[in-house]
Amino acid sequence: MSGPRAAGAPDVAVPAIEAVDVTRSYSAGDTAVHALRGVSFTVAAGEYAAIVGPSGSGKSTLMHLLGCLDRPTTGVLRVGGRDVLELSDTELAQLRNREIGFVFQAFQLLPRSSALDNVALPLLYRGVRASERRERAEASLRAVGLGHRLGHRPTQMSGGEQQRVAIARALVGEPRILLADEPTGNLDSRNGAEVMRILEELNGTRGVAVVLVTHDDEVAGRAHRQVRVRDGLVELDTARPSAAPATAPAHRAEGAA
Amino acid sequence: MKGWEAFRVAVDALRGNRLRSLLTMLGVIIGIAAVVVVVSIGSGARQQIEAQVEGLGSNLILVVPGQFDTANPTQGAPAVSTLQFSDGRLLADVVGDESLVTARVTSGAVVRAGAVETFVTVQGSDQNLPEVFTRPVAQGSFFTATDVDTRRRVAVLGSGTAQTLFGAADPVGRQVTVAGTRFRVVGVLAEQGESFGVSQDNEVHVPITAAQRLFGVDRVDAFAVKSPTSAQVPELAGQLWRALKDAYPDQEFSAVTQTQILGVIGDILGLLTAVLASIAGISLLVGGVGVSNIMLVSVRERTREIGLRKALGARQRDVLVQFLVEAVLLTSVGGVIGIVVGVGGSLLIGRLSPLPAAVEWWSPVVAFVVSAAVGIFFGVVPARRAGKLDPVVALRTD
Numbered sequence: 307m308s309g310p311r312a313a314g315a316p317d318v319a320v321p322a323i324e325a326v327d328v329t330r331s332y333s334a335g336d337t338a339v340h341a342l343r344g345v346s347f348t349v350a351a352g353e354y355a356a357i358v359g360p361s362g363s364g365k366s367t368l369m370h371l372l373g374c375l376d377r378p379t380t381g382v383l384r385v386g387g388r389d390v391l392e393l394s395d396t397e398l399a400q401l402r403n404r405e406i407g408f409v410f411q412a413f414q415l416l417p418r419s420s421a422l423d424n425v426a427l428p429l430l431y432r433g434v435r436a437s438e439r440r441e442r443a444e445a446s447l448r449a450v451g452l453g454h455r456l457g458h459r460p461t462q463m464s465g466g467e468q469q470r471v472a473i474a475r476a477l478v479g480e481p482r483i484l485l486a487d488e489p490t491g492n493l494d495s496r497n498g499a500e501v502m503r504i505l506e507e508l509n510g511t512r513g514v515a516v517v518l519v520t521h522d523d524e525v526a527g528r529a530h531r532q533v534r535v536r537d538g539l540v541e542l543d544t545a546r547p548s549a550a551p552a553t554a555p556a557h558r559a560e561g562a563a
Numbered sequence: 564m565k566g567w568e569a570f571r572v573a574v575d576a577l578r579g580n581r582l583r584s585l586l587t588m589l590g591v592i593i594g595i596a597a598v599v600v601v602v603s604i605g606s607g608a609r610q611q612i613e614a615q616v617e618g619l620g621s622n623l624i625l626v627v628p629g630q631f632d633t634a635n636p637t638q639g640a641p642a643v644s645t646l647q648f649s650d651g652r653l654l655a656d657v658v659g660d661e662s663l664v665t666a667r668v669t670s671g672a673v674v675r676a677g678a679v680e681t682f683v684t685v686q687g688s689d690q691n692l693p694e695v696f697t698r699p700v701a702q703g704s705f706f707t708a709t710d711v712d713t714r715r716r717v718a719v720l721g722s723g724t725a726q727t728l729f730g731a732a733d734p735v736g737r738q739v740t741v742a743g744t745r746f747r748v749v750g751v752l753a754e755q756g757e758s759f760g761v762s763q764d765n766e767v768h769v770p771i772t773a774a775q776r777l778f779g780v781d782r783v784d785a786f787a788v789k790s791p792t793s794a795q796v797p798e799l800a801g802q803l804w805r806a807l808k809d810a811y812p813d814q815e816f817s818a819v820t821q822t823q824i825l826g827v828i829g830d831i832l833g834l835l836t837a838v839l840a841s842i843a844g845i846s847l848l849v850g851g852v853g854v855s856n857i858m859l860v861s862v863r864e865r866t867r868e869i870g871l872r873k874a875l876g877a878r879q880r881d882v883l884v885q886f887l888v889e890a891v892l893l894t895s896v897g898g899v900i901g902i903v904v905g906v907g908g909s910l911l912i913g914r915l916s917p918l919p920a921a922v923e924w925w926s927p928v929v930a931f932v933v934s935a936a937v938g939i940f941f942g943v944v945p946a947r948r949a950g951k952l953d954p955v956v957a958l959r960t961d
Contacts, residue, residue: 376955
């Protein structure tokens with residue numbers, strides 16, 4: 307039931323994410339769709355990485371897997387040291403709750419709840435007492451510079467502020483991994499830059515691993531490492547510049563051409 | 564997530580869509596209110612009839628000719644009476660006190676006083692009537708045994724008849740004409756009240772001997788016997804029947820107790836109330852289907868919210884409980900409003916219309932439990948659907 311570590315600083319010995327030859331197939335009618343065809347990479351604790359790729363590359367499927375919203379068809383995927391294939395639905399929900407903070411392109415805030423209630427939501431599902439939830443949500447909102455907007459509803463805020471509320475929500479449970487799906491996609495450049503600054507600051511000061519999922523090379527370029535996905539395979543991983551996957555010779559040929 | 568937190572989330576969700584929540588509740592409100600009102604009228608009618616039958620005099624046993632079939636009361640209409648006034652002696656011997664037995668013959672007739680005329684029930688009775696039927700005399704006195712023996716033409720008026728014929732004036736000592744024969748008024752009975760809008764006070768009581776001569780009959784419609792204690796009633800009823808059967812072996816008699824009369828009336832009213840309440844219950848069922856329908860729409864509309872909650876760590880059970888609590892809250896709040904409307908409506912009906920209505924304490928309790936159960940029953944399917952939503956699909960929905 308309890309997480310693999312005590313609340314506090316992430317355990318550096320355990321990689322945040324470890325993917326070994328992960329595949330994911332869907333059946334669409336009679337035909338099988340192979341969204342991921344064997345993906346392997348590791349995200350160390352506290353790393354700042356970007357997963358890039360055009361739409362249809364399998365990037366979204368990969369993000370859902372990394373976020374424990376879905377399970378791989380084959381291969382091994384460890385999130386926070388735990389093999390997601392071995393977990394029940396309930397355990398998977400608990401893993402999402404404790405290990406992962408989501409930041410979505412469309413913010414995904416509850417429109418009728420205050421910023422404070424939105425941020426406290428992950429703690430609600432963790433069974434944290436109301437007074438502590440409030441305290442921690444408030445601290446989290448202050449950390450993203452929204453200490454003056456606690457009682458405001460999303461509809462009363464700008465897009466940039468809404469995304470900062472979403473970051474505060476991702477942060478409140480002190481996860482090991484912050485998973486940001488096109489976090490600047492719905493923002494103008496000024497607000498986008500502010501959101502990126504906050505994410506990078508959190509990565510630097512709190513040691514939380516940040517994984518950006520984006521098709522925007524400029525955003526991806528800010529990360530310390532890029533993992534490029536194409537046609538369900540890792541095409542390029544800057545952590546292993548020379549190591550295109552040996553299992554995909556066709557791709558190497560394609561890359562060389 | 565703890566219970567009261569699920570409750571708070573549900574309240575917020577329902578308040579976010581007030582008009583829809585209210586309209587959804589309306590079905591439950593109408594259903595519950597209808598059931599409460601029907602049950603109230605049913606039990607009001609029962610109480611009123613019980614009060615009336617008991618008002619005939621406590622521990623009363625009616626001895627009538629013919630068969631009183633408690634299973635099929637409609638077939639119990641007695642044939643022409645074969646009982647005689649003198650048979651009262653047989654009954655008095657059984658009871659051991661002749662003041663506890665009274666005979667009666669009933670007919671209708673025009674009664675006139677001066678220029679005023681009215682059609683009333685004429686009761687031929689004897690001096691024991693006030694005691695046996697608990698009918699106190701308000702003015703003057705009731706007629707005596709001598710009046711009965713000597714077939715004297717004296718009359719005791721019901722309060723309604725006295726009012727009609729004499730207005731505010733004191734009728735005692737005045738003359739009335741009953742079916743063309745003059746009678747002297749010796750007393751007026753105390754007011755008895757109405758039942759189902761029919762007054763029990765539009766009567767004229769005359770000595771049974773005078774009534775028999777007036778109507779040209781020698782029969783007695785019924786004897787009423789008052790048992791000294793209620794414990795003796797069943798045994799005494801048997802003894803009374805036996806006494807008559809011994810005297811007249813080839814005739815049928817019945818000794819009917821209040822319990823038997825109440826039982827028959829109660830059965831009929833209970834059946835009637837159950838049928839009407841079932842019809843009202845159908846509207847509650849329709850209300851429940853409405854709740855189920857709206858909850859399904861709500862789950863579809865909030866697919867993204869469900870996906871988000873799951874992404875943040877909500878378990879299948881958390882989401883299921885959230886939607887189930889919403890459904891139960893809808894129906895139980897609707898139930899409470901329905902109870903208020905139903906109880907208020909029952910009190911208004913009892914006050915403003917001739918229909919009796921008595922709110923039973925248990926009917927709001929049962930109504931509340933039923934409405935909550937309707938919420939669970941009709942909320943489970945939408946809530947399970949919400950709980951089982953795939954978060955990936957749910958988050959992708961726009």
